[in-house]
Amino acid sequence: MNSKKLILYSSVFAIQGLSNAVIPVLPELAGEGNASPAISSLLYSGYFVGALLTLLPFGILADRIGNLRVVGLGITLTVVSGLFISFSDNLWILGISRFVEGLGCGAFFPAAFSMLAEWKDSQQSLGEFNFLLNAGLASGVFFSGMLAELGIKTAISIFTLLAGFSFALLLRESRELISPDNSGRKKEKPGVSNSREISREEPETSVSFKPRKYLERIGQAFFENGFWKLWGISVFLYGATGLLTSNYADYSAGFLTKPELGLAISASYLAAMLSSLAAGRIRAKNKNIVKAGIILAATGILFSLKMPLLAFFLIGAGGGAAVIGLIAAVSRINSSGVAMGLFNTGIYTGLGLIPIFGSLFIGPLGYETVFLGSALVLLTILLVKFE
The missing domain is CATH 1.20.1250.20 (MFS general substrate transporter like domains)
Structure with missing residues (x-):
């Protein structure tokens, strides 16, 4: 290796x-x-x-x-x-x-x-x-x-x-x-380097730092060739699954023991491991991989009301597949550190903020309504056109 x-x-x-x-x-x-x-x-x-x-x-x-x-x-x-x-x-x-x-x-x-x-x-x-x-x-x-x-x-x-x-x-x-x-990008061993390196800019070695320049680069990367759509998908996908995971312990307190809850959540990691390998090896378009992941995740949220083990397995499978398609799509647009930093910020924004925002609706609407609503939001993402 x-x-x-x-x-x-x-x-x-x-x-x-x-x-x-x-x-x-x-x-x-x-x-x-x-x-x-x-x-x-x-x-x-x-x-x-x-x-x-x-x-x-x-x-x-x-x-x-x-x-x-x-x-x-x-x-x-x-x-x-x-x-x-x-x-x-x-x-x-x-x-x-x-x-x-x-x-x-x-x-x-x-x-x-x-x-x-x-x-x-x-x-x-x-x-x-x-x-x-x-x-x-x-x-x-x-x-x-x-x-x-x-x-x-x-x-x-x-x-x-x-x-x-x-x-x-x-x-x-x-x-x-x-x-x-x-730079850490050059002189890779045979079979690892990519021809796209040739056209890439060399890393800057000067100590000068121009905030305005980097704000322009960030803005350019965000709006470049539909990057913002991929960013938004990552926010809503991982936000919806995070909303379910962060509130499921309270929701399931009446019908799941702690060991059963731990087993269900562990199943999501196992499914993500398997789907990541599969998504990385299949010959399919990035957008189809992402859409398949969204469908799996939304289906998992729907099943969470009655079948938690299957639900978390589907959620993990969807998230694991979708992230491969999303990163591959982002890399086709821009594989720089700025672009990857922006993309990862989208995932963490979803995981960090959507569960807090969504939890505000649990009191007046109830767990099941909020979970179902998040699944419907995910399914509407399928209408977004991106390459």
């Missing part, structure tokens, strides 16, 4: 595993005296706030100094934050570390997607990458719960070590990271 691909694959598994390893032990991390929902939510949300704030800035930075360097920054921040979470019980340090961990995510993903999009086997590589992404999420939750009796931070420490392994792999590329002439 190409060394850079190995770095990306091992890193995404460790980064996502570490991000989810805290979820089953949030009350214990908050401390018995501080174990309020607010404290636990702050520890949980710190990661996503850090990521949301930095996905676009780090995408810009990747275009300036090179993708591999920014990937390396993301891995480094992940290792540092994981060490502090593993060895500290101070609530302030834990909160700041979760935020720094989110910064690592914000640095890693735009640069990683930009690298993957430039390779000849980009669609297959994106499928494999998303498979490992969901495998990391599932493993983080699973092993954190299973190993909690050995110590509440056992799984956190394990995924920190795995991130350290990725950091060690990165050090093997230290010559490329140090060289001012290398």
Whole structure:
């Protein structure tokens, strides 16, 4: 396997595993005296706030100094934050570390997607990458719960070590990271590079920074060839599934036990892993892959009222397939760090804001009406024309 691909694959598994390893032990991390929902939510949300704030800035930075360097920054921040979470019980340090961990995510993903999009086997590589992404999420939750009796931070420490392994792999590329002439995009091994590199701009090495110039680039990327449509689809797709997931524990309290709920949610990760691989290997148009993912996700939301296990499996399958089609479509328009940062911001905007907004309607309308409404919104996205 190409060394850079190995770095990306091992890193995404460790980064996502570490991000989810805290979820089953949030009350214990908050401390018995501080174990309020607010404290636990702050520890949980710190990661996503850090990521949301930095996905676009780090995408810009990747275009300036090179993708591999920014990937390396993301891995480094992940290792540092994981060490502090593993060895500290101070609530302030834990909160700041979760935020720094989110910064690592914000640095890693735009640069990683930009690298993957430039390779000849980009669609297959994106499928494999998303498979490992969901495998990391599932493993983080699973092993954190299973190993909690050995110590509440056992799984956190394990995924920190795995991130350290990725950091060690990165050090093997230290010559490329140090060289001012290398962007992290060039000199790939045979079979990995893409001819689109030839027409790409070299990363900027000057220290000057012109905000107006980058605002213009961001605006140009957003409105370029229907990019904004893909961004909007990602917001509504992952927002609708996030709305269901964030409220399903309360909705299902009367008919699902905690182990049954955990099994159902785990099924979504498993389905996303499988659909990512399938979407990465099939010969189909990107828009058809995205539409199939939307239909699966909307169907899953409808089934959530009666059959939760099947529902989450379909939701995971839809989200896993759709993200491959969306990223491939984005890369055809613009595979720069700015574009990938913008795209990932759409996903995190959906996951972070739509569940909050949608929850406001649960009181007056009820869970079932809100869930059904979100499924109908998803189905209307099928009317959007994009290539």
